[in-house]
Amino acid sequence: MAKRKTKRKPMAEINVVPYIDVMLVLLVVFMVTAPLLMQGVKVDLPQAPSEPIDGDDEEPLIVSVKTDGSYYINLGKDQKQPKPIAQIKDTVAKVLRQQPRTLVLVWGDREVDYGKVVALMTELQAAGAPSVGLVTDPPPL
Numbered sequence: 716m717a718k719r720k721t722k723r724k725p726m727a728e729i730n731v732v733p734y735i736d737v738m739l740v741l742l743v744v745f746m747v748t749a750p751l752l753m754q755g756v757k758v759d760l761p762q763a764p765s766e767p768i769d770g771d772d773e774e775p776l777i778v779s780v781k782t783d784g785s786y787y788i789n790l791g792k793d794q795k796q797p798k799p800i801a802q803i804k805d806t807v808a809k810v811l812r813q814q815p816r817t818l819v820l821v822w823g824d825r826e827v828d829y830g831k832v833v834a835l836m837t838e839l840q841a842a843g844a845p846s847v848g849l850v851t852d853p854p855p856l
Contacts, residue, residue: 775818776810777850778803780835782826800838808842819844 779787785797788806798806810817819839823832836847 773814773817775820775848776807777820777822778807778835778839779822780824780827780831782824784827784831786835800835804838804842807839807844811843815843818848819846820848820850822850 777789779789781787781797786800786803787794787796788798788803790806790810807819811819821832821835821839823835832849839847
């Protein structure tokens with residue numbers, strides 16, 4: 716009996732072009748939505764020529780102070796609702812106990828009373844924040 720040589724079929728190659736297209740679409744979606752997720756309440760930030768903070772992979776805690784003296788924090792489902800300072804202090808303390816390297820930033824409206832911003836920063840430091848940063852807009856060129 717003669718042995719027949721069978722010709723092996725080559726393995727099918729995977730077409731990666733559709734996967735690359737999907738990845739590029741996801742990249743664009745994340746690039747567009749990431750800046751929108753970081754912003755909380757709209758405030759009129761002061762302008763200062765300062766260097767940006769080196770950001771880690773962790774999302775910072777942002778506490779906002781509006782002109783009327785109301786406080787907001789960028790956590791939870793009701794970020795657009797004003798919160799009492801005691802509740803913000805408790806929330807910041809809980810987050811910092813779980814993730815001690817989290818940056819804490821203050822978005823203060825340029826028209827808000829300086830004393831309210833200082834009082835907020837003092838409360839945030841009492842909650843366990845080793846340092847509190849102030850967010851500003853770059854000056855116009």
